[in-house]
Amino acid sequence: MLCLSLALIGFVPWFLNLALKETQKRLTARAETNALVLGSTGSALELVLNSLYFNKEMPATIPMQAVTDINKSKLAYAIPLNTFYHAGEFTIVGTSLDYFAFRKLKINQGRQIGIIGETVIGANVAAKTGLSLGDKLISSPDNVFDISGSYPLQLEITGILEKTGSADDDVVFVDVRSTWIMAGLGHGHEDIASLNDPSIIQENQAGNLVANANVKTYTVITKENLASFHFHGDESQFSLSSALVIPKNDRNATLLLGRYLGDSALQLLEPAGIVQNLLSTLFRIKRVLEAVVWIVIFSTVLTMILVFVLSLRLRSKELNLLFQLGSSRNAIAGFVFSEMAIIALGSLALASLLLILSGLFREHLIMQLIAK
Amino acid sequence: MIKVTGLEFRYPKTNFCLTMPLFQANSSQASALIGPSGCGKTTFLQLISGLQTLQKGEVHIDGQTINLLSDRDKRLFRISKLGFIFQDFGLLEYLNVLDNILHPYRINHKLELTRAIKDRAKELASQLGLSDKLKRYPKQLSQGEKQRTAIARSLINQPKLLLADEPTGNLDPENKHAILDLLLNYVNEYQASLIVATHDHQLLDRFDQIVDFRTMSLETKEANVDLSL
Structure with a gap:
């Protein structure tokens, strides 16, 4: 006794010190890159933690247009991030292939995401779930009562990432458009015209068919039904949680930071400063x-x-x-x-x-x- | 074997004074020290063993003058030549019977703990009826078993002089005689001397000589001698 x-008296401060040092190392390692974080105005800390570490506190949404605007500026390129959805305990990160290049993430097994509905999982996700290539992972619906809300989407695992010791190990990566399908902004269903089934037709406006709820929608994206998937609405207004902005140089970074200083809807942040605070x-x-x-x-x-x-x-x-x-x-x-x-x-x-x-x-x- | 002459001892800042003009005990002889509490029986045992330093007189044991020895030599003398038995047994609660018996060999480098010593400890325990209790701890023993363990510890180094301070004080009549038998057998077998401080007058007829500290008189089986100055 x-x-x-x-031993406990000795262990606690020792452990605290080590844990804090390691936390500092991990926080700064990911924050001290040249990437800026673009997101909705609000808590800068929550935005940075969500964008860099996929913290579960969700920032307000930004439109995809914000990413397009950055790319158009030629000062930087932007990587979209959508972290609103989960598969069990794991955050689904909807992004583009640029993210993998920026974070230097390497595929340990399998291949990179090819189409929507495919996923590449982090090393810890694979270790904890025991899932392997070809296995399926289903996204969790946000709310079972929200029938018009997020759809559970079956994702096929095409790749497993090498372990990095970072937040990337604990997430499920998909193409950002897959997250929009989960959001109900896009879907795939049977070809109404070729079925010629009057029971699924709600309205026929001069050959423009509107289906009713009887039409079969797909919850799995396959090569066969991929072509039937489409989005409704203006894609530029589809939601993202944030975006990583990679300026070409310091001058461009300064210019961009200046541009967003007066913006009432968006903020562009230097993560290193936020993490330092x-x-x-x-x-x-x-x-x-x-x-x-x-x-x-x-x-x-x-x-x-x-x-x-x-x-x-x-x-x-x-x-x-x-x-x-x-x-x-x-x-x-x-x-x-x-x-x-x-x-x-x-x-x-x-x-x-x-x-x-x-x-x-x-x-x-x-x-x-x-x-x- | 042991001879004390002209002994005088006082505790500082007290009126206590112990004087002993002459005390002698030979090999194979058992002596009893009697008298009321506080008359100096235990002090006398401590002076013989070198635990207290006398102010006057001399203590000779087995050819050595104890009061002239250095502290280190007194310790070596105690560990190699003396066996101590106490009223409260003096067993260490966290050691089992065998380890208690062997304890003197673990506290002074003068005694070397060998396989032969371990065998002797087991043999002693067997002779004292403890062979099936070697792994037991003192709290698992009866009073008689505790005192037999203490005796086994005092005999492990085959001492030439056994000093016992109220060894039967905590025992029932049956155990008192059994314990005294064990001590007297050892004294006879190894030609050792036994000095026992006791209040138990029922046992006095078992001793060769009795020193009454109240009157400072020595009673032997042959004669009565007045020891007072």
Whole structure:
């Protein structure tokens, strides 16, 4: 018990320090790229955390037009991100192939996404679910009562990414258009004209057929039915959660940042600065925690001294017996010191063991903390 | 074997004074020290063993003058030549019977713990009826078994002098005689000396000589001697 309590006293600050260092490393590594984050006005921190770490706090939507505008500006290229949908516990990230090139993500097994309805999954997703190439993954509907809302879409796994130790390991990548199908903005169904079935026709406006609810819609996209998938509405207004903006150089980045300064609907952010602010807050909390831990350590040491002195008093008869039998006072002091050393070493070993064991889930814990 | 002459001892800042002009005990002889509590029986045992330093007089044991030895030599003398038995047994609760018996060999480098010593510990335990209790801890033993364990520990180094402070104080009558039998058998077999501080007058007829600390008189089976100055 003594060893365990001492080990915990040693382990907690040790673990906190390591966890914070690792959090800092992971946060800054992903933020300190040349990418800017484009998103809706609102919480800058939530926007950055969602765009970089797929944090589950959702920012307000931006239209696809915002991405097109960036691309048209020739100052940068933009990578769309849509993180509104999930497959079980995993976030579905709708994006373009540029994302994989920008993050230098490599396919470990299989191939890259070819068509809508296909998915490439992160290494941790594959490890946790046991899914492999060719297996199917179904997106979770947002709301079972919202029949006009998001559709569960069956996704076929075509590739598994190499492990990167980043948030990319824990997500499911699809083409951004797949997320719009999940949103109900696009769908595929039987060819109404060729079926020639009056029961599925709601309206015939001079050869322009409008189907009713009897028409069979596809929940799986295959090569055979791919051509039947289409979108309704203006694609430029379809929703994204954010976009990564990769300027060609610093000058372009500055110009772009200036352009969005006065925008009431959109904001363009430098993630490094936002993450740095978050880290400063974290480190302020760390300093407070450290102060608390030092007070706890100090009081523990005082308690240990008290316990030790009391135990020596309780054991005075035993120690006196050793002297009477023929042991020297130095040897007796040596025994007592050895006991203390065994307790200290035992505690240290236990704390190290706890740290090693915690290392097994530390990465996961940190990624979960960042993602939440 | 043991001879004490002109002994005088006082505890600082007290009125206590122990004087013993002459005490002698030979090999194979058992001596009892009697007298009321606080008269100096335990102090006398401590002076013999070198745990207290006498102010006057001399203590000779087996050719060595104990009061002239250095602290280190006194310790070596105690660990190699003396066997101690206490009223409260002095067993370590966290050691089993076998480890308690072997404990003197683990606290001083003078004694080397060998396979032969371990065998001797088991043999002693067997002789004292403890062979099936070697792995038991003191709290799992009866009072008699605890004292037999303490005796086995005191005999493990085959001492020439056994000092016992109220060894039967916590025992029932049957165990008292059994324990004394064990000690007297050892004294006879190994030509050792036994000095026992006791309040138990029922056992006095088993001793060769009795020192009454109240009157400072020595009673042997042959004669009565006045030891007072």
